[in-house]
Amino acid sequence: MQKENNFTEGRILAPLIRFVVPVFMAMFLQAMYGAVDLLIVGKFAQSVDVSAVSTGSQIMMTITNLITSFAMGTTILLGQRIGEGRSREGGQVIGSSICLFTVIALVFTVLVPLLCRPLSALMNAPEEAFEETAAYIRICGLGSLFIIAYNVIGSIFRGIGDSKTPLMTVLIACVCNIAGDILLVAVFHMGTAGAAIATVGAQMASVLISLLILRHRNLPFQVQRADLHFNGMVIRKVTGLGIPIALQDLLVGISFLVLLAIVNGLGLVASAGIGVAEKVCGFIMLIPAAFMQAMAAFVAQNIGAGRYDRARKALVYAIAVSTVLAVLMFVLTFWRGDLLSGIFANDPQVILASADYLKAYAIDCLLTCFLFCFIGFFNGLGMTRFVMIQGILGAFLVRIPVAFFMSRQVPVSMFHIGLATPCSTIVQVILCLIWFRRASRKYHA
Numbered sequence: 001m002q003k004e005n006n007f008t009e010g011r012i013l014a015p016l017i018r019f020v021v022p023v024f025m026a027m028f029l030q031a032m033y034g035a036v037d038l039l040i041v042g043k044f045a046q047s048v049d050v051s052a053v054s055t056g057s058q059i060m061m062t063i064t065n066l067i068t069s070f071a072m073g074t075t076i077l078l079g080q081r082i083g084e085g086r087s088r089e090g091g092q093v094i095g096s097s098i099c100l101f102t103v104i105a106l107v108f109t110v111l112v113p114l115l116c117r118p119l120s121a122l123m124n125a126p127e128e129a130f131e132e133t134a135a136y137i138r139i140c141g142l143g144s145l146f147i148i149a150y151n152v153i154g155s156i157f158r159g160i161g162d163s164k165t166p167l168m169t170v171l172i173a174c175v176c177n178i179a180g181d182i183l184l185v186a187v188f189h190m191g192t193a194g195a196a197i198a199t200v201g202a203q204m205a206s207v208l209i210s211l212l213i214l215r216h217r218n219l220p221f222q223v224q225r226a227d228l229h230f231n232g233m234v235i236r237k238v239t240g241l242g243i244p245i246a247l248q249d250l251l252v253g254i255s256f257l258v259l260l261a262i263v264n265g266l267g268l269v270a271s272a273g274i275g276v277a278e279k280v281c282g283f284i285m286l287i288p289a290a291f292m293q294a295m296a297a298f299v300a301q302n303i304g305a306g307r308y309d310r311a312r313k314a315l316v317y318a319i320a321v322s323t324v325l326a327v328l329m330f331v332l333t334f335w336r337g338d339l340l341s342g343i344f345a346n347d348p349q350v351i352l353a354s355a356d357y358l359k360a361y362a363i364d365c366l367l368t369c370f371l372f373c374f375i376g377f378f379n380g381l382g383m384t385r386f387v388m389i390q391g392i393l394g395a396f397l398v399r400i401p402v403a404f405f406m407s408r409q410v411p412v413s414m415f416h417i418g419l420a421t422p423c424s425t426i427v428q429v430i431l432c433l434i435w436f437r438r439a440s441r442k443y444h445a
Contacts, residue, residue: 007161007298008083008305013317016298020318022163024290026154029167029174031282036174037195038279040181042345045191047272050345051129052192054275056136058260059119060147061282062253063112067148069249071101071155072379073242076300077234078159079380083304094156095227096234105148112141124261126268132192139193143200146207153210158297165213173206244384248391255395259403259420266412273353273414276344280337280354281361284329288365288372291318295373299380308443311380318373326369334362353414360418367425374432381439390431399424 007015037057041049074097081089112119116137125133140147150173154166180198184190190197256278263274295318299311333340337358341351378387402420409416 007301020294022167026167026170029170040185044186048129049191052132056133060140066250068151070242070246073238075155075159079300080304083301091227096231101152105145108144113138124264136196139196146203149207169210173202176205177202244388248388252391252395269349272350276354277357280340288368292372292376295376296379315377322369326365329365330362357414357418364422394424394428
């Protein structure tokens with residue numbers, strides 16, 4: 001294993017930052033997939049297409065996050081094996097993961113297109129944009145194989161401490177997506193369908209490039225043909241770690257979809273406004289999300305090596321750095337949300353609705369710098385069930401009830417509805433602080 005990928009010795013902050021930056025850049029570029037869709041659709045299509053792409057991409061983002069979270073089981077197990085010095089077993093982890101996620105990809109490729117209309121109805125998609133929303137989901141669902149393959153390959157790279165290779169592959173894929181959007185939406189005026197086709201094509205390019213790199217990469221272990229089978233022990237460990245994370249993210253994602261459905265019921269302007277706001281939020285939350293992924297890989301290796309002290313110090317460093325950055329994002333988002341929203345929309349009413357909603361997310365920026373670092377820390381420890389529980393409690397006991405209550409107030413305020421998210425985060429941070437004390441006693445015992 002290369003020295004720069006070994007997190008179990010030497011300095012903590014510098015290697016952590018070097019790992020976080022490529023993770024952040026890769027996530028930034030990945031967020032550009034949906035953002036570029038919305039940006040070009042907003043400039044060259046109609047409000048109906050903006051609503052369809054925003055609602056459809058939110059559903060696809062929920063599915064993608066589900067797979068990414070499940071693949072964290074591979075990242076954590078692979079990192080622990082490397083930290084324990086059992087690199088040979090890394091090939092078994094990868095081989096079994098490939099088999100498992102191939103089956104999952106085939107299931108999603110069939111189910112998502114079949115359920116595109118019920119999903120659109122469930123999201124309360126505006127009548128004017130219903131067919132376009134269903135078309136976006138259908139096309140992206142047919143590309144599930146590439147979406148899932150990309151996330152599994154990324155989990156393998158992160159598990160071995162490599163965050164630079166996924167950055168390079170997603171950069172190329174992002175360029176492909178931008179080119180596809182310009183060609184299909186701006187030139188051929190294919191609207192929602194063009195945006196979906198461009199997104200799937202970009203994911204396919206990313207997977208092919210990643211496979212070529214992985215094939216010629218000098219890994220700290222070998223993946224042999226004999227490893228490509230369902231190893232029961234490995235599958236149980238990967239699913240045991242990944243399912244709680246995936247279930248938590250799925251249910252949290254559902255809570256945001258419910259929130260979106262509540263706002264969709266307020267009309268086309270509100271629907272397009274929250275769609276634009278969610279795209280902006282996808283970017284302002286990238287910093288804490290990058291720290292979350294980096295913490296999981298960093299902590300997993302150190303726990304495998306029996307270095308809880310390093311894992312705990314890494315948590316403190318991560319929170320300190322992300323807090324400084326969170327303050328900057330709060331200032332920008334709270335006072336210039338209209339500027340950020342204007343990047344993705346032309347309609348003044350849509351921009352106003354989006355900016356009002358973003359003020360609540362600006363508050364959440366000051367909280368997620370703690371929450372996301374804690375989640376990555378607990379994932380690295382393998383305490384994924386707690387991560388699942390705190391996420392579900394925050395989503396269904398706080399976020400949805402608060403959003404529903406605020407939507408019934410007159411006059412309706414997008415800012416007040418958006419406050420449901422920071423309210424939920426406060427509860428989750430408190431739960432994480434309590435669990436952190438318990439974890440510290442366990443590892444110091």
